[in-house]
Amino acid sequence: MSDEVEPGFVRVRLDLSYDGRDFSGWAKQRDGQRTVQGEIEDALRTVTRSKETYELTVAGRTDSGVHARGQVAHVDLPEGLWAEHREKLLRRLAGRLPHDVRVWKVEEAPAGFNARFAAIWRRYAYRVTDHPGGVDPLLRGHVLWHDWTLDVDAMNTAAQALLGEHDFAAYCKRREGATTIRTLQELRWERRPDGIIEATVKADAFCHNMVRSLVGAMLFVGDGHRPTDWPGKVLAAGVRDSAVHVVRPHGLTLEEVGYPADELLAARSVQARNKRTLPGAAGSAGCC
Incomplete structure (x- = not known):
């Protein structure tokens, strides 16, 4: 599985924090409950005036009620959209997001970066x-x-x-x-x-x-x-x-x-997806 970004897109890293008490966890829910992912994706769609919702990938999916001070996520945005909005995106998100979630940094991610799989x-x-x-x-x-x-x-x-x-x-x-x-x-x-x-x-x-x-x-x-x-x-x-x-x-x-040096990001993402076992034991398949 590759972390190559699709042609015409830019991978963007977001550093964020939130008070989890009024969220049903990070991940979007089918029943429409309020989630951190849902709020940020909605805000991104609104401030960039996009018809499409660009999905976030997060370093750690927190449960309902859990807080985050140093959460990291990434999103792949069309190059033109990123070029148009990058300079004002952070301030516009601050004006659109609810007070219990904040994005502190928005920047183009280095090659091989994956918020979830590249984390060490x-x-x-x-x-x-x-x-x-x-x-x-x-x-x-x-x-x-x-x-x-x-x-x-x-x-x-x-x-x-x-x-x-x-x-x-x-x-x-x-x-x-x-x-x-x-x-x-x-x-x-x-x-x-x-x-x-x-x-x-x-x-x-x-x-x-x-x-x-x-x-x-x-x-x-x-x-x-x-x-x-x-x-x-x-x-x-x-x-x-x-x-x-x-x-x-x-x-x-x-x-x-935590993430490794930029030149090690791609290798870490591959390693994190490998089947993991203990020495002398047959482990179950799955990622981290």
């Missing part, structure tokens, strides 16, 4: 507070309240067994034809000076519900309901454990997406 990592943050009084009202849409005191050191100890390349089937909602093998590059917790406990979760890619399931398992360790070796045992078992709760989405934010 995604970094999420999950924010939670164990303050007995609850969540600051000004942060209620972005921070989860956990009604038990949390031991950050215990959660960091438990996280060590999850790092590296594994089959994360125990922490993912399976999708037909998609692999659950991922490389978890970073999983750490920190209590900030303001008392908010922040998880940094970084991987080459994530499967459905993976971050929120990992956080759910960590919270059970942090509040003493499970020992520090429990999340690792769940991972090794390879099946969903009913005790692993998928925490609520509002505490989760996609913070940043």
